[in-house]
Amino acid sequence: MKRTxxxxxxxxxxxxxxxxxxxxxxxxxxxxxxxVPVACVxxxxxxxxxREEVMQSWRSILLGEAPPxxxxxxxxxxxxxxxxxxxxxxxxxxxxxxxxxxxxxxxGIWQVAHHQAGPLATExxxxxPGQRLN
Amino acid sequence: MKRTxxxxxxxxxxxxxxxxxxxxxxxxxxxxxxxVPVACVxxxxxxxxxREEVMQSWRSILLGEAPPxxxxxxxxxxxxxxxxxxxxxxxxxxxxxxxxxxxxxxxGIWQVAHHQAGPLATExxxxxPGQRLN
Numbered sequence: 001m002k003r004t005x006x007x008x009x010x011x012x013x014x015x016x017x018x019x020x021x022x023x024x025x026x027x028x029x030x031x032x033x034x035x036v037p038v039a040c041v042x043x044x045x046x047x048x049x050x051r052e053e054v055m056q057s058w059r060s061i062l063l064g065e066a067p068p069x070x071x072x073x074x075x076x077x078x079x080x081x082x083x084x085x086x087x088x089x090x091x092x093x094x095x096x097x098x099x100x101x102x103x104x105x106x107x108g109i110w111q112v113a114h115h116q117a118g119p120l121a122t123e124x125x126x127x128x129p130g131q132r133l134n
Numbered sequence: 135m136k137r138t139x140x141x142x143x144x145x146x147x148x149x150x151x152x153x154x155x156x157x158x159x160x161x162x163x164x165x166x167x168x169x170v171p172v173a174c175v176x177x178x179x180x181x182x183x184x185r186e187e188v189m190q191s192w193r194s195i196l197l198g199e200a201p202p203x204x205x206x207x208x209x210x211x212x213x214x215x216x217x218x219x220x221x222x223x224x225x226x227x228x229x230x231x232x233x234x235x236x237x238x239x240x241x242g243i244w245q246v247a248h249h250q251a252g253p254l255a256t257e258x259x260x261x262x263p264g265q266r267l268n
Contacts, residue, residue, distance in 0.1 A: 047210075089180075
């Protein structure tokens with residue numbers, strides 16, 4: 001049965017986390033878009049712009065140590081024409097992060113154009129929403 | 135002179151931060167897309183999905199207290215067809231965050247489809263990139 005665009009987006013997102021979890025820098029490189037300006041925001045880092053900076057960061061993360069034990073949960077896709085977003089939770093060891101991944105169709109394939117991950121506060125350190133700036 | 139799509143994206147991004155900084159909940163509501171599933175990740179929060187949840191969060195942030203003193207710096211736009219991203223630094227008081235904002239064209243107007251902001255580590259607490267997971 002043909003997959004919906006949202007299912008295709010989720011499959012591309014799963015491939016991203018497979019490359020991440022297995023430390024497969026070649027697969028990671030293939031997943032990132034080549035026709036648009038890409039950007040990446042690792043947790044706490046300043047934004048990285050352009051394919052060269054972004055892929056250098058993935059090399060330092062994936063090749064520097066043992067691959068991170070990361071898994072993706074609660075992935076939800078939104079289709080925006082020939083682009084799309086997937087929002088998910090990243091579990092790394094005991095930590096949880098929230099990630100936004102933006103994909104763009106290149107030659108009919110969903111490629112990563114943007115990634116941002118940031119920490120998810122635990123219940124003990126998160127103030128109620130109404131008291132939280134931004 | 136006609137603006138480029140990237141300039142239009144940056145103008146939409148500036149309007150978003152104007153609404154944010156002035157606590158203008160009506161302007162914020164008008165800026166968010168209506169034809170696609172929207173999502174929003176405030177710093178430390180779990181992802182919010184759908185217009186109702188997202189706008190409720192903005193009401194609690196913008197109407198709960200004095201509007202946050204926020205300003206946007208270093209905004210950079212990437213065009214992805216009828217969608218686009220803007221990555222920027224948010225300055226709130228002495229804090230810095232990095233934000234990813236995703237826009238979608240609705241009736242020729244760039245509307246916000248997604249926002250994620252997360253903390254930017256200061257030099258004293260950021261490990262070198264190679265030692266940082268994700």
